[in-house]
Amino acid sequence: MKVLVPVKRVIDYNVKVRVKSDGSGVDLANVKMSMNPFDEIAVEEAIRLKEAGTASEVVAVSIGVKQAQETLRTALAMGADRAILVVAAEDVHQDIEPLAVAKILAKIAEEEQPGLVLCGKQAIDNDMNATGQMLSALLGWAQATFASKVEIAEGNAKVTREVDGGLQTIQVKMPAIVSVDLRLNEPRYASLPNIMKAKKKPLEEKSAADYGVDVTPRLEVVKTTEPEARQAGIVVKSVDELVETLKEKGIV
C-alpha cells in the first residue's frame, strides 16, 4: 500500500505573526518557515506504517511556491521515499485555498492510487481545517478526521478521533483520508546522514496547470487586521487581595 502525505509550508509556529500595515495580509517575507506541525505528525505516521511493513511507499506532496521543496526535503529526510512539488504560486503571500489543493491532490491520488492519504488536521496559517474533508468528498472516499490513533487491517482503518465530547472510534473503508491530530505520535528529527540522503531522493516538479486545476481563490481577501489587544491588567499581591478584588468587581 502506498501512502500519500500532503505537507504544507507554513510560518514556523514560534514566530510572532505581524499583520502588514497596508492590511493586505501577514508579513511572510524573511520569516522562518517550517513544515506545518500536523503534517510532521502525518509524515511520522506514514513512516511508521512503512517500518511496520503495512505501507510499501511514502510519497510526500506539497502545493504552493517553489520554496516548498525545502519542506519536501524535510519529509524525505524524515523517511518519505519520494516527493511531488506542485508549483501553484509565485509570491509567498499567495495561499492556495483548500478546495484547489484538494482538487490537485485528487488528481495526484488518481494517478498514484494510494491506499491511504494522511494529512494534517489543520494548517496553522489559515486555520481552515478543510483540505482532508474536501479531498475525500472529491474522491468519494471515506474520511476519518482528527485522528489520535490509527490501526490498519484488512482493507479497513480503525481510527480514534478527538471530538468535542471526548473520543470516537470509527472504522473506514480504504482507500481513505485520515487527518491527524497532535496526539497521534511524536515526530522524529531527521538525522544528518538522512538529511544528506534526502538530497538524492526523487523530487518531481509539476505545475497546477499540469493537473488542469484553476487555483484562483474563491475567497477574495478584503483586508487583514490585528485583533483588538487586551488592556493591561493588574498584579495582585496575595490570594486575599485576589479574592477581595474579584468580589469587589462582582466577578465572584
Add this chain to the structure above:
Amino acid sequence: MAVLLLAEITDGALSLDATAKAVAAVAPLGEVTVLAAGARAADAAAEAARIEGVAKVLLAEDAIYGHRLAEPVAALMAALAADYDHVVAPATTDAKNVMPRVAALLDVMVLSDVSGIVDADTFERPIYAGNAIQTVKSKDAKKVATIRTTSFDAAGTGGNAPVETIPAGEDPGLSSWVEDHVAASDRPELTSAGRVVSGGRGIGSKEDFAMIEKLADKLGAAVGASRAAVDSGYAPNDWQVGQTGKVVAPELYVAVGISGAIQHLAGMKDSKVIVAINKDEDAPIFQVADYGLVADLFTAVPELTEKL
C-alpha cells in the same frame, strides 16, 4: 435569501447553546431552516423549533445519522442545498468534520470559524491562531460556513417553528461507528460555561489536577487544560483550550500553571475577565490577564478555593 443550518445534536440531544448562537449569527442573512439529523432527533428538532429566528425545522431520523459520520450527513446536506444561499453550522468538531465535505460536494470554498458577518458575501474569520482577523468576500454562488459560537450571543427560545419530517438520504456506506469514549460530568459544558478554570503543565500530575477541579467546582466552573497538560495525561483531550482545541469566552477564565503560548491564548483571549496564577512573573499569560497572581500554585490554589 435562505439559510440551512445544521443543528448540533449528540445522541439525540440538541446542543441548544451552540445551535442558538449560530442561529443568531445568521438570522440577518435570511430565513433560517434548521436541519435536525440523527438516529433519534425528534426531541432535538422540537427544541430547535423554539429558537427565535428559526422559520422551519427539517427532521431527518435514520440510523445512518446516528453517530454523526461525515459521509451520510454531508450527502444529505448537499442534496438539500439547492434551496438555500447559505449552508451553515456551529463550528463544533462535528461540523468541522462535515461542512468542508459539503462545500467540496457543491464545488465551493468553506468559510471556517466565521467570527463576524459583514454582509451576505463578506465574512470575518481569525487566522494564524487568532493573531490576525481576515475579512473575505466569497465569490461562490453558495456560501458554506461554520460559525464560531463564542463570537455571537444566543438567540432566545420563544419561537414556535413547524417541524417537517424529510426522508433520509443515501448512505455512502464508507464508514461505521465502533465506539465512543465520553466521560460523563456534572460540570458545565466547557464551550458554553460562564466560568472556566484551566490547568497547565505547572500542575505536574494527574493527581494534582484534582486541585483545579476543586477550584472549578467551588466556582461552578467548567474545567479546561493546556495542550501540555493533556499531552502529559493530566487531563482528557476534550478539555484542551486553544488554537486546535476548544474556543471559550466565559465571563471568568482562571489560568493556573499555564505559560500563555499563542496557541493557548487563541482559545481563551476573548474571555471577559482573565485571572492568571503562575510562579513566573514573566510568563506571557500575564500580558492578557486582568488579574495576575505571581505565586506557587500548590499553595495559592487551595487557599483560593478555601477563601472563595
